[in-house]
Amino acid sequence: MTTPSSHSRLRLAAVLIPSLISVPLVLGFFGSAHPLFDAFAHFRMHLAVLMAISAIPALILGLWREGLMSIVFALTALGTVLIPTPAPSAEGGKEPASNGGLPEFKLMQLNLRYDNRDQSEVIRTIARETPDVITLQEVSDDWRSRLKAVEGRYPHKIVCPSTKRVGGVAILSRRPFALGTTPQCVGNSLMALARIDFGGRSALIASVHLGWPWPFEQAENVEEMQPYLVRLGGPMILAGDFNAAPWSQTIRNLLDASNTHPVDGLRPSWLINGTFAHAARWIGLPIDHVLVSERIAAKSVDSLQPVGSDHLPLLLRFSIEGVDDNGPDEQTVMLRNQEPGTMAGL
Structure with a gap:
């Protein structure tokens, strides 16, 4: 009563x-x-x-x-x-033109999880999907030795070491780095940058791993990245574990600095293993993103099956519109002339 x-x-x-x-x-x-x-x-x-x-x-x-x-x-x-926000385009909001006839490439994005116990599944997924370029985060010492299994197929690579126990960021590519450019590491394995030649059309690829939100270092990470992003031009793909939801100010700041837009929709990509695995589609967070510039025609981005990490792999299918200038553009000059930072092979 x-x-x-x-x-x-x-x-x-x-x-x-x-x-x-x-x-x-x-x-x-x-x-x-x-x-x-x-x-x-x-x-x-x-x-x-x-x-x-x-x-x-x-x-x-x-x-x-x-x-x-x-x-x-x-x-x-x-x-x-x-409710999704329409992506900006170079045509003042018009639908992008059909990209029929342009070669299609694939980029795979994955936070490996530094202590992943199922490393073989990652290798099998790479072999099955055969992406042209791979952006990785949490490349720990264990992962560096394990990734030697694919270095024959991905001879062009940059691995940025980190003082953090979770490891660094990396870019693996089947295609060569653009002539006259040097891959770079930014910060304490905050971002790896490489300009890659996709059969005569080049694009800047970045593997990004931001820290956690406040009270951790995420805001400081964005401030550190912004001077690099505002100086880069031409076709660009930023992929990584941003530890930030797509509607956050963090992502908005990066979009503004890089003049890119997101192509990945609302799909939980984190918290997909362990205790909460079965509820991930409802309580997981979409914190892994692929951001592209206007000359990147993103045809699709899909979530792949779990590979033992607490993040899902993302697979982007894209084409590169237009042609490169005859001379080096601002992007090439930056990567050529700046101090290259710390680089290490697998």
Whole structure:
């Protein structure tokens, strides 16, 4: 039997709990003000669903106005996540032209997970998909020795060592680096850069691994990358584990600096093994991304089957539009003239 005082407390809790959840949900929309707020933004989808569920008791207790207001606000916030934003194009928003006749290439993106116990599955996936270029993160010492199994098929490579125990970033390529350019490492294995010759058309490929959101180093990582990104031109693909949701300020800052747009849709790519594996499609986060510039015609990007990592591999199929200039462009000059940074082979 419920007493009047306990009933009042229940009504108060039914209103208070959704209100408390709304605080980080609202702050997440102000990620440009402080990295703390952007940290909330990464979990906007989860907070919105939690707020909508927590508002149900208010409806049961007859607090229709409060309950409905909470649900409407939660669904509005969820809409900013689930409704895709059209990618910009060079034609002022028009649909990109058909790319029939252009050669198609494949890029595979994967955070290996430094302590992955199923390394053979990664090698089998590479052999099955035969990507032209591979961007990797968490290339630990164990992985460096294991990847020797594919170095015959991927002779062009850059592996950036790291002082972090999870290892560095790497780019493996079946195709040669563009003539006159030198691959580079940026930061403490924050980003690997290589300009690759795809049969007469070149594109800059970057393997990116950002740190975790605030209070960790993610915001500082973005600041460190921005001077490089704003100076690079021409066709470009940034792929990696960004540790950031696509609607976050972190991704927005990188898109603005690199003049790229995302081609990967809303698909959970992290938290896909272990205890939460079966619920990953609902509670996982889309933190692995492929960002492309306007001359990269992205035909599709697909999530591949798990390979023992807590991240899913992504496979991008793309073509390169237009032709390279006769002389070296700004991108080539940068990679040629800057200090090359630390590089290591597999």
